[in-house]
Amino acid sequence: MALRSIAPLARTLFIFEAAARTGSFSAAAREFNVTQPSVSRNIAQLEAWMEVRLFLRTPACITLTPEGEEIYRVLRDSLERIDHTVGTVRRRAAKTRITLSFSSSFATQWLVPRLRVFKAAFPDVELRLDLVQGMLGQPPSDVDIATRVVEPDDPRYHIWPFAPEIIMPVCSPAYLAERGPLDADPQRHVFLNLNDEHKAHWNRLLNPCGGLEGDGGWVGKWAGKWDVFSDYSVVLQAAQNGEGIALGWVSVISRALGEGVLVRAGTGEIRTGRWHSLIAPKARPLQPVVPAICDWLVAVMRDDLARIDVALS
Amino acid sequence: MALRSIAPLARTLFIFEAAARTGSFSAAAREFNVTQPSVSRNIAQLEAWMEVRLFLRTPACITLTPEGEEIYRVLRDSLERIDHTVGTVRRRAAKTRITLSFSSSFATQWLVPRLRVFKAAFPDVELRLDLVQGMLGQPPSDVDIATRVVEPDDPRYHIWPFAPEIIMPVCSPAYLAERGPLDADPQRHVFLNLNDEHKAHWNRLLNPCGGLEGDGGWVGKWAGKWDVFSDYSVVLQAAQNGEGIALGWVSVISRALGEGVLVRAGTGEIRTGRWHSLIAPKARPLQPVVPAICDWLVAVMRDDLARIDVALS
DNA sequence: GCAGGGCCATACGCTCAGCGTATACCCCTC
């Protein structure tokens, strides 16, 4: 078995096959993104090792010797077979790689704590998490599953309704025990805020009958005690740590509510009538396992919502 | 065609095959004369490139994954085919590589000036010259053809009688014209000597009826004018350059005599009764082209001897 | 239970194999 003796020249075999196929050292060089002298040296090394001339060189062209022809034939066939099998195995493996596009808050609060259970349900699936902070735009084209708010008949996606968009104030149990409900004494509370969109939701929650007065906003009864964050995951983490009251999207916090890590901080809530859905872009071939994964996610969310007594309609 | 993408990992494919075959990174490392960490890194690189786990590692052993099995099967078959063909082509080519073991003086004086003619007669034969200085001992075992003095029925060799051992004083024509023949005035000459064996031959030539007087030797009529060399090729070269008279072995100088580069410096000569022969060791498979080469060499030598009027008996 | 040995994984530092650039030579086309 002389395999280990030719192994140092293994890459040269690939280069030789390209030179034989193209009939040109320069063409082979371009194929491998190296220069012609590199190919020339590689071929010369192989010839020296074999002590056989494999190419006849003329200034106008190169031609294979009979020995070179023989080597080329076995290499062409063998490397093709290797390439095919390697490619097949890679593609098959890639097919069980599922790319998810979720908000980072949903991933950290809802999915990641459940990864072990997910892996038990789908042991052959590898997940790639494409986490989005801030606004959830249109998902990238190479994503298998995303959560987004879309119209139920959006023709771009396969759609699995996932959770209604319900927004409610939440805090930790300890914070609630210490400070009491939101409705009792607003001045005692710290509000954990993120951005202008959150402000609008806070407005509807805190003033069901009208808006805040003036452009300065956040004045009067709800003044002071506002902490501002740049990431919603951190907002929720701060709430769980007892820092204050955060706005909670049920689709994100359902698990935390079920576990008692978070509790409602007041009786109000906003139902936008919109639904968060799991979506798979139709522009990308639907991997066979995707529907099963979506069904699983939907079932877990349904259990969550039942557990925390949220009506789905 | 993804050949060029896996090409940087070509050597790793060999290493992977060895690890799969042996079931051990350490054994594969020993096979390639590298250390275990090197193999570990190579396999990890291949797995990273493929994004597929190929081995399951446990502290007690490694086992192939199904994907690893698939890759191993195609590699085992393909690398075996490559190895077989490469090995076959190499061995076939090696069979037309003829290794010659000649004295360096014979090679330089007799064969090398004839290499072009030889190559024309045997265009598919590559020669490897194993040149020997000093005493011609037993030829190495990997030699196809050697010149040696052997008994005609030596069972170790295939034997082609080549040339009788005839020793004569020779010099250049210019030297002869200037200094005259050896017999006329010995004091006028420079003797080009090599070693003790040459001394013995000089003794017989210069004193056909007896030896030199005393241990000091080289005294009296033949005193002075001795240049001593360490290589016989250089002795002959000095003679051709007109430096003096050298002892010439016909088997070596036949061509030079035929070309007139060297001439007899006197009438004497020594016929030992021994023959230089071309020999091929029976311990080595006789390549089909060897007899033809020996016949050719014998024919050329016969032409030489005829040309310089040396009787062969 | 402990010591020793074997195996794979990983970090760190070293070095030389292989590269690109430059050049020479040859051939072909216009």
Add this chain to the structure above:
DNA sequence: GAGGGGTATACGCTGAGCGTATGGCCCTGC
């Protein structure tokens, strides 16, 4: 003759791949 294309070879540079050292785990024997 000028220009372009191809292969071969020399020279200098550098990072890929190596060995060494170490850690963690498992197994065996005392």
